[in-house]
Amino acid sequence: MAIAHPTGSTALPLGHDELLHCYRKMRTIREFEERLHVDFARGDIPGFVHLYAGEEATGVGVIHHLGDGDRIASTHRGHGHCIAKGVDVVAMMKEIYGRKGGACNGKGGSMHIADLSKGMLGANGIVGAGAPLVCGAALAAKFRGKGEVGITFFGDGASNQGTVLESMNLAAAWDLPMIFVIENNGYAEATSRYYATAVDSYVDRAAGFGIPGVTVDGIDFFAVHEAAGEVIRRAREGGGPSVLECKVVRFYGHFEGDAQTYRAPGELEDIRLNRDCLKLFTARVTEAGVIAQAELDAIDREVAALIEDAVQQAKAAPLPTEADLTTDVYVSY
Numbered sequence: 001m002a003i004a005h006p007t008g009s010t011a012l013p014l015g016h017d018e019l020l021h022c023y024r025k026m027r028t029i030r031e032f033e034e035r036l037h038v039d040f041a042r043g044d045i046p047g048f049v050h051l052y053a054g055e056e057a058t059g060v061g062v063i064h065h066l067g068d069g070d071r072i073a074s075t076h077r078g079h080g081h082c083i084a085k086g087v088d089v090v091a092m093m094k095e096i097y098g099r100k101g102g103a104c105n106g107k108g109g110s111m112h113i114a115d116l117s118k119g120m121l122g123a124n125g126i127v128g129a130g131a132p133l134v135c136g137a138a139l140a141a142k143f144r145g146k147g148e149v150g151i152t153f154f155g156d157g158a159s160n161q162g163t164v165l166e167s168m169n170l171a172a173a174w175d176l177p178m179i180f181v182i183e184n185n186g187y188a189e190a191t192s193r194y195y196a197t198a199v200d201s202y203v204d205r206a207a208g209f210g211i212p213g214v215t216v217d218g219i220d221f222f223a224v225h226e227a228a229g230e231v232i233r234r235a236r237e238g239g240g241p242s243v244l245e246c247k248v249v250r251f252y253g254h255f256e257g258d259a260q261t262y263r264a265p266g267e268l269e270d271i272r273l274n275r276d277c278l279k280l281f282t283a284r285v286t287e288a289g290v291i292a293q294a295e296l297d298a299i300d301r302e303v304a305a306l307i308e309d310a311v312q313q314a315k316a317a318p319l320p321t322e323a324d325l326t327t328d329v330y331v332s333y
């Protein structure tokens with residue numbers, strides 16, 4: 001059931017402008033996260049925050065193939081998916097700061113950022129809850145018949161949840177245009193995936209549901225982009241669901257404040273030095289001579305200014321009031 005991959009091709013699949021666009025997205029996620037890390041430690045941010053930093057190549061590599069009509073569901077680690085899907089960064093920052101004008105008017109926080117106009121169904125504090133939502137979105141897409149797809153992102157821990165496994169069965173039985181993207185970072189909170197999961201390959205397990213899949217190095221933007229392009233094309237053309245397992249690393253703790261005592265000695269230093277998807281991307285595009293380092297540096301400066309501005313706007317925005325408790329409760333059609 002494995003889908004053939006990778007080609008090992010050295011040619012870059014995207015042109016100069018699109019590569020810069022993808023770099024900007026990944027850099028925006030990294031900068032956003034690094035700023036949250038600092039501001040959370042300072043006590044500026046209420047609630048819980050789970051950082052996506054380190055996993056940027058997977059979110060951007062997959063979502064670059066999507067339009068607003070394609071729906072995604074995210075996880076508790078959702079900022080990267082939101083940014084990749086085009087959710088406004090200032091509205092996200094206000095949301096995380098719990099302010100009016102946030103993506104959910106400051107009433108959702110980090111784990112509930114959603115923007116239906118962008119096809120972003122929401123981050124989600126319930127592990128494994130995105131998959132059944134996307135079964136619904138993919139069923140609707142199938143009926144609409146416009147070639148739209150639904151994508152559910154979830155972790156190695158979530159892959160053991162009944163909701164995910166039931167959704168795989170449903171997606172296969174109904175032949176849904178749906179992709180299950182497993183972001184396998186090796187941990188569910190502090191639990192190693194080897195402690196909690198018997199099979200080596202999540203793709204092998206999906207075969208039991210009749211769903212084909214492929215495993216890629218999730219820190220390699222180009223590997224993710226190529227494999228995602230293939231499974232998304234299949235889904236758009238009526239080929240049904242697929243699983244895409246991306247092996248990733250997370251640069252921070254499970255949540256902000258996590259002491260990470262379960263990590264091996266030197267593990268964090270090693271992944272930051274040798275498994276940084278932004279460094280890999282930079283090396284690939286500059287060595288290919290398609291993009292100059294100075295162009296990337298210019299983007300870094302623009303993104304830093306964007307995030308600084310987002311934080312200042314978030315801090316200046318008012319908190320929700322008591323009266324806001326009763327708004328946004330029901331959807332108006």
Ligand SMILES: Cc1ncc(C[n+]2csc(CCOP(=O)(O)OP(=O)(O)O)c2C)c(N)n1
Nearest residue numbers: 077125126127155156157158185187188189
């Ligand atoms: C249904 C449910 N069970 C347990 C939790 C507590 N919890 C939050 S995140 C998490 C680990 C998820 O691990 P994984 O799916 O690998 O995602 P990662 O955090 O590694 O991105 C757990 C157990 C929860 N939020 N929801």
Ligand SMILES: [Mg+2]
Nearest residue numbers: 155156187188
């Ligand atoms: Mg995990």
